[in-house]
Amino acid sequence: MRERVFLAGIGGQGVDSAGSILAHMVLQQGFDVCNVSQFSPEVRGGWVSATVIIADGEVGSPIVGSADSLLLFSGRSVAHELHRAVPDGLIVVNSSLTGRVAAGQTRVIDVPATAIAAELGNEQVMNMVMLGAYVEVRGVLDPAGFGEALEAVLPARHHGHIPLNLKAVALGAQHVEQRRAQ
Amino acid sequence: MTQRVMMTGNNAVAEGAIASGCRYFCGYPITPQNDIPKYMAEHLPEVGGVFVQAESELASINMVYGAAATGAYVMTSSSSPGISLMQEGLSYMLGSELPCVVVNMVRGGPGLGNIGPAQSDYWLATRGAGHGDGRCLTFAPDSVQELHDWTFEAFGIAQKYRAPVMILGDALLAGMSEPVRLREHREPPPRDQEWAVGGLREGRQRRIVNSLWTDVEVMEELNQRIAARFSQARENEVRWEEYGADDAEIVLAAYGISARVCKTAIDDLAEDGIKARLIRPISLFPFPVEPFREWSERVSRIISVELSMGQLIEDVRLAVEGRCPVDLVGHSGGVMLTPDEVVCRTKELL
Numbered sequence: 437m438r439e440r441v442f443l444a445g446i447g448g449q450g451v452d453s454a455g456s457i458l459a460h461m462v463l464q465q466g467f468d469v470c471n472v473s474q475f476s477p478e479v480r481g482g483w484v485s486a487t488v489i490i491a492d493g494e495v496g497s498p499i500v501g502s503a504d505s506l507l508l509f510s511g512r513s514v515a516h517e518l519h520r521a522v523p524d525g526l527i528v529v530n531s532s533l534t535g536r537v538a539a540g541q542t543r544v545i546d547v548p549a550t551a552i553a554a555e556l557g558n559e560q561v562m563n564m565v566m567l568g569a570y571v572e573v574r575g576v577l578d579p580a581g582f583g584e585a586l587e588a589v590l591p592a593r594h595h596g597h598i599p600l601n602l603k604a605v606a607l608g609a610q611h612v613e614q615r616r617a618q
Numbered sequence: 619m620t621q622r623v624m625m626t627g628n629n630a631v632a633e634g635a636i637a638s639g640c641r642y643f644c645g646y647p648i649t650p651q652n653d654i655p656k657y658m659a660e661h662l663p664e665v666g667g668v669f670v671q672a673e674s675e676l677a678s679i680n681m682v683y684g685a686a687a688t689g690a691y692v693m694t695s696s697s698s699p700g701i702s703l704m705q706e707g708l709s710y711m712l713g714s715e716l717p718c719v720v721v722n723m724v725r726g727g728p729g730l731g732n733i734g735p736a737q738s739d740y741w742l743a744t745r746g747a748g749h750g751d752g753r754c755l756t757f758a759p760d761s762v763q764e765l766h767d768w769t770f771e772a773f774g775i776a777q778k779y780r781a782p783v784m785i786l787g788d789a790l791l792a793g794m795s796e797p798v799r800l801r802e803h804r805e806p807p808p809r810d811q812e813w814a815v816g817g818l819r820e821g822r823q824r825r826i827v828n829s830l831w832t833d834v835e836v837m838e839e840l841n842q843r844i845a846a847r848f849s850q851a852r853e854n855e856v857r858w859e860e861y862g863a864d865d866a867e868i869v870l871a872a873y874g875i876s877a878r879v880c881k882t883a884i885d886d887l888a889e890d891g892i893k894a895r896l897i898r899p900i901s902l903f904p905f906p907v908e909p910f911r912e913w914s915e916r917v918s919r920i921i922s923v924e925l926s927m928g929q930l931i932e933d934v935r936l937a938v939e940g941r942c943p944v945d946l947v948g949h950s951g952g953v954m955l956t957p958d959e960v961v962c963r964t965k966e967l968l
Contacts, residue, residue: 456795460624463797471624471795477733496882498794498875501956588624 437467439490439576440500443566444517445509445530448480450563453589454507455486458567460585461577462490470495483512490576505574507566508534509549528570530562545573545612552607561604568608579609622797627787628653630762630798631721632661634769635693639806640719641667642692644681646674646700649733650789651723654695665803675700679707679720686716687827689814691773691806695721697789698739699730701746708782709748712844713829715813717776719769720754721785723792726952734952735790735875740929743784744903751841754784755851756902758873762796764900770801775855777811779847786902788925790875790954851904858906859898863888866895868968869913871934871944872923873899876955880923883960894964902933910937919943921967923960926950 441458445451452473459471468491476482487503489495505526508514514534521527521542529537532550549565564582571579582605586598625633632654635643643658655671662669672678678694685692696704701722711718724739726732743756755775759765769785776783809816815825831837859877862884872880877898884894895917897909914920919942922931928946935944947963949955 456624459795463622463624469624469797472790473793473795494881495796495878496885497879497957498790499879499954499956501958 437490437492437576438496439505439574440503441488441490441505441507441570442500442503442517442520443486443488443507443509444513445484446480446512447475447478447482447484449484449509450560451484451486451509454563454567455488456589457582457585458488460588461581462488464581464584465577467492468495470498472498483516485517505570507570508537509563509566510534526574528566528573530566545569545615547608547611549608552611553604556600556603556607558600561601564601564604565608565611568605569612570608571605572609572612579605620799622799624795625762625766625798626653626793626795627762627765627791628723628793629657630766631695631769631785631787632657633800634766635719635773636661636665636667637801637803638691638770638773639804640691640693640773641665641806642682642685642690643667643694644670644672644678644685644692645694645696646672646678648697648700650725650792651695651697651721653792654721654723675703676707679704682718683707683711683714683716686711686718687714687814688816689809689811693719693721693773695723697723697725698727698736698742701739701742705746705748707748708746708754709750709752710829711782712747712752713750713840714827715780715840715843716827717773717780718782719772719776719785720782721769721787724786724788726950732952733789735788735925735954736950736952737788737874737876737925738927738929738950739786740902740924740926743786744905744933747782752781752844752848753903754782755779755855755904756784756786757857757900758786758902759791759900760874760877760898762791762794763798765791766798766801779851780813781844781847786874788875789952848904855901856904856906856908857900858909859900860895860909861898862895863893864895866893866913867917868892868894868964869917869920870894870896870923870960870964871899871910871920871930872896873902873930876923876925879955879957879960882957883964886957886961887964890961890965892965892968899930899933905933905937907937910934911939914938914941917942919945919967921945921947921964923955924948925953925955
C-alpha cells in the first residue's frame with residue numbers, strides 16, 4: 437500500500453500543521469511515512485503544500501508528480517494542483533472557498549470547511565475539518581489517533597485547543613457521513 | 619529497540635551530532651539548514667556543550683579549527699554559498715591534519731541562487747576542501763534516518779583520518795520529516811590524541827598544529843601522509859547501496875534525494891516490464907568504483923540521475939572507463955525531479 441496525499445493552500449491556513457498531524461498519525465498506526473512541507477517565502481498569502489506518503493514498505497520518492505488524494509484548501513490550490521489527481525483518486529476541497537469542483541473521473545468531496553470551522557467559533561480549525569473528512573472517506577487511518585497526534589505536534593501552550601480541534605475533526609467526518617446518507 | 623520519532627532532516631543531523639559526543643558548534647545562519655544551529659543552540663548547553671553563532675562563515679570554520687586542534691568533537695553546518703566561504707578554513711584544517719564534521723544542505727546555485735533542493739555542490743564536496751592537494755571525505759545520506767546515523771558516525775571517521783568529513787544533503791532532505799530511531803547518547807571521548815594541543819604539561823613534548831611548512835620536503839611529506847590516509851579510506855570507507863532487478867538491462871546512478879526518486883522510478887519501470895537497477899553511492903569520496911565497473915559490463919547503458927547539470931556523471935564515467943555509454947538525466951537551480959520524469963527519460967534512452 438502506498439497512499440500519496442497532497443495538501444495545498446495558502447500561508448496561514450494550517451496546511452503545514454495538517455501535514456504534520458497526519459504524518460504523526462500515520463507513524464503511530466504502524467505505517468512508514470514521509471512528510472515534505474514546501475512554501476513560498478511570503479509569511480502569509482503565499483503557496484504552501486505538504487506531501488504525506490503513507491506506505492506499508494519503503495516510502496521511496498518523497499516527491500510525487502501525481503497524488504492518490506488531494507486536500508485543497510483554497511481556490512488557487514484548485515487552479516494549480518488539480519492536475520495531480522489520478523483518475524481513481526480522491527479530492528477533498530474546502531468548498532467554502534473554492535465553489536464546486538469538477539474533476540472528471542476523480543471522486544470529489546465538497547466540504548464547506550471554513551464555514552464549519554466558523555460555526556465552531558474559530559476559522560483556524562478549518563484544516564482539522566478537512567483532515568477529519570479525509571480520514572473518514574479514505575478509511576486508511578483510525579480517527580482515534582487524532583488526539584495523540586495533536587498532542588505530539590502542537591506546542592504545550594496550545595494543548596488547551598485540542599478539544600476544539602477534535603470537534604472540528606468530528607464535524608468534518610460527520611459532513612462526509614451525511615453526504616453518504618444522501 | 620527505541621521507538622521511532624518524527625523528525626526533520628536538520629534536527630536529525632543535530633541530534634546525531636550531540637549523541638555522538640559533539641560538544642562544540644560554530645556556525646552562521648543560512649537557509650535551508652537553519653534548524654541545525656537552532657537545535658544546537660537549544661540542546662548543546664543541556665549537555666555542557668558550547669554553541670557559538672559566529673559573525674561569518676569564515677569565523678565559523680576558523681573557530682572549528684581552534685576547537686578541533688584541542689581534540690574536541692566539533693562541527694559546523696551551512697548551505698552552498700556558506701560552504702564556498704569555508705573552503706579556505708577546510709584547506710587549513712586538512713593541512714594541519716585536523717578532524718571536523720561539516721554539513722552542507724545544498725541549495726540552488728551558482729551565486730546566491732535560491733533555497734530549492736540541489737546537488738550542484740558535488741564537485742565542491744568531493745574535490746573541495748579548498749586549495750592544495752586534498753579533499754573532504756564525503757557521505758551522502760538519502761533519508762532522515764541516514765542523516766542521523768551518518769552524522770553520528772562522521773565524527774569517528776574524521777578522527778580516524780584526521781581530516782574534515784562532509785555530510786552532503788540538500789534543501790529537501792533538510793526540511794522533510796520521517797521516522798527516526800535515535801542513537802543513544804555517548805560521552806565525548808577523552809582528548810588524548812597524540813597531536814592535540816591543550817597546554818604544555820610537565821614532561822610532554824611541544825605539539826604544533828600548523829599548515830605552514832616552508833621546507834618543501836616537509837610539505838611533501840605532509841601531502842604523502844594525507845594521500846596515505848585517503849588510500850586507507852578507499853580500502854575501508856567505501857559504501858553504496860543497490861536496489862532493483864538482479865538481471866537489470868539498465869542502471870541508474872544516483873545519490874541522496876535523487877536516489878529516493880529513482881527507487882520509486884525503478885518500481886514503476888518494473889510494472890512496465892523494464893528491469894532497472896539503482897547504484898547509490900553513499901560515500902562520494904571515496905567513490906564506489908567497483909559496482910559501476912561490474913555493472914558496466916552487464917547493461918546497455920548507465921543513466922546518471924542528479925540535481926545538477928552533470929557532476930556525479932564524471933565519477934561514474936571514470937569508474938566505467940568507456941565500457942558502456944553514460945547519459946545524464948538532471949535538473950538544476952532548485953528544480954526537483956519526479957519519479958514520472960525519470961521513468962519517461964529512462965524509456966527514451968533505453
